[in-house]
Amino acid sequence: MVLSRKQSVVLVFGVFDGLHNGHRFLLGEARKLGNRLIAAVAQDSVVAQIKRRPPVHSLAERIKMLEESRLVDHAVPGDTTLGSWSAVMKWKPNIVALGYDQTELEKELRTFIKKENLPLAIVKIEAHEGNRLHSRFLRTS
Template sequence: MKRVLATGTFDLLHPGHVFFLSSARALGDELYVLVARDSMIRHKAKPIVPEDQRLNVISALRVVDKALLGSEKDIFEPLYEIEPDIIVLGHDQTFDIDELQKSLKEKGFQAKVTRIDESLKCPLYSSGRIVNKILERYCQDKA
């Protein structure tokens, strides 16, 4: 049984997230998803949707076998419980695959790291595009 792990913030769930998670699930038999903790997000603005609600939404997706909140101390901590065979990164995630693979090996994990380079081609495939569309529609005349 091949266990796949995908991670992300998953703020404002959109078709791009579904595409990413479906692509990750296709790589194995089980899909585990780590939802980033608010306190650990440093590379972009804090999410609009609270972490417990983001976890509930991801957990409800049919493609996801199990979703968990990430650690507030060490991104590797949940991997001891999950024991993934494959860790999948999205096209827009900033991890360097070689560096991540090296760190995993140093911590005793044998998981292979791969990236889904494709992204969904539709107008609202990202949280940022959704926010911009909302601002355009509802705030344009208020400036």
């Protein structure tokens, strides 16, 4: 699928609990795919459900960090219910860019796209410096 850069909206999903170089790389690569980049930031309750621990920073703090970084055009709260895909339905992206470690999210999103018959491309962004910059390796206890 060839998309015109003039009309490409790119959506990324993530926790973004502290911005590190891996996040910056992901967002920079996603930015190259279109002219508008939106980040759906995981709700605190969803983070606790997926990772079995609360995020270090609140949803409001994580959104503020992203917006102040200028790495995205918009940072928006993610779904309160896993699998509802409200950001996809609201923002109608041409592309969803996923990180190398978002395999389960990719499977669920592909199922949703097929079910809803959406004209949406998924682009997997490779890891920056392997997975050395994954948040779980950078967190201090």
